[in-house]
Amino acid sequence: MKIIPGMSSQLLAARIASELGCNVSLCEFKKFPDGESYTRVADGIKGEEVTIVQSIITDSDLICLLQLLDTVEGAHETTVVIPYLGYARQDKKFKPGEAISARAVARCLCRDTIKSIYVVNVHNNAILQYFDNDTKDLDASHAIGDYIAKKEIKHPVIIGPDAGAKELAKAVAAPQGFDYDVLEKRRISGDEVEITPRTLSVEGENVIIVDDIISTGGTIAEAASMLKVQGASEIHVACVHGLFVQNATLRMFTAGIKEIIATDTIESAFSTISIAKMVAEVLTR
Numbered sequence: 064m065k066i067i068p069g070m071s072s073q074l075l076a077a078r079i080a081s082e083l084g085c086n087v088s089l090c091e092f093k094k095f096p097d098g099e100s101y102t103r104v105a106d107g108i109k110g111e112e113v114t115i116v117q118s119i120i121t122d123s124d125l126i127c128l129l130q131l132l133d134t135v136e137g138a139h140e141t142t143v144v145i146p147y148l149g150y151a152r153q154d155k156k157f158k159p160g161e162a163i164s165a166r167a168v169a170r171c172l173c174r175d176t177i178k179s180i181y182v183v184n185v186h187n188n189a190i191l192q193y194f195d196n197d198t199k200d201l202d203a204s205h206a207i208g209d210y211i212a213k214k215e216i217k218h219p220v221i222i223g224p225d226a227g228a229k230e231l232a233k234a235v236a237a238p239q240g241f242d243y244d245v246l247e248k249r250r251i252s253g254d255e256v257e258i259t260p261r262t263l264s265v266e267g268e269n270v271i272i273v274d275d276i277i278s279t280g281g282t283i284a285e286a287a288s289m290l291k292v293q294g295a296s297e298i299h300v301a302c303v304h305g306l307f308v309q310n311a312t313l314r315m316f317t318a319g320i321k322e323i324i325a326t327d328t329i330e331s332a333f334s335t336i337s338i339a340k341m342v343a344e345v346l347t348r
């Protein structure tokens with residue numbers, strides 16, 4: 064098998080290749096003066112079994128993936144790993160006339176030449192229905208739970224910042240026997256809301272807030288501030304996909320976060336958990 068590393072997933076692709084003991088193809092990426100992207104796979108791929116690894120973080124990443132799919136048309140078998148599938152949050156029409164962006168992206172990726180597509184903790188796995196190819200969602204929550212367990216944080220309590228993060232909080236916590244809960248917003252009066260865990264008390268506890276995506280850090284900063292007011296001791300944050308746009312990291316540290324943990328679906332200074340092994344395992348099945 065040959066691994067084709069996309070522009071946005073160079074490190075993860077190299078780690079997957081190392082897990083599998085296979086080659087990584089050298090690719091060339093550049094921009095023309097007018098901003099158009101150029102992509103070239105230097106090695107021949109005719110008759111080969113190839114796996115493209117490319118997260119869709121920006122619009123250019125989507126173009127790069129489309130170009131890579133075009134270059135591998137002569138391959139014997141093509142698998143696509145999209146560690147972070149952007150546009151998944153626009154999974155329905157919230158207002159009349161809106162595009163269902165997740166569907167638009169899925170439709171442009173599907174083709175007969177693809178054997179399987181793997182995504183990782185996709186924001187809403189109902190969008191997998193928009194893919195015509197066999198598409199599976201891999202779950203990095205075990206890797207996050209294992210990592211937290213190894214850090215030997217005394218009695219960690221896993222908290223999801225909203226109801227949407229409940230399944231992730233449970234999946235991180237349950238295999239390790241950690242307590243978990245989600246934050247809930249309650250209106251106390253016309254101008255007062257209280258945000259507290261649904262059932263647990265966090266007083267004196269070491270809390271790990273978990274979410275699938277951190278973008279501006281606003282959700283996490285708000286959750287951390289509330290948990291501090293309620294007497295939480297240390298507050299750590301762990302996510303699968305760390306976009307960390309604008310001043311997200313500063314915002315979270317200012318809100319009292321001690322540590323930021325992310326996986327390498329999106330490469331950043333906080334990508335301390337690698338999903339390479341999990342991906343390599345499914346590729347060898």
Ligand code: R5P
Pocket residue numbers: 152227274275276277278279280281282283
């Ligand atoms: C939303 O549904 C996601 O699960 C995340 O909570 C959200 O994307 C986080 O965004 P931000 O970091 O900008 O608050």
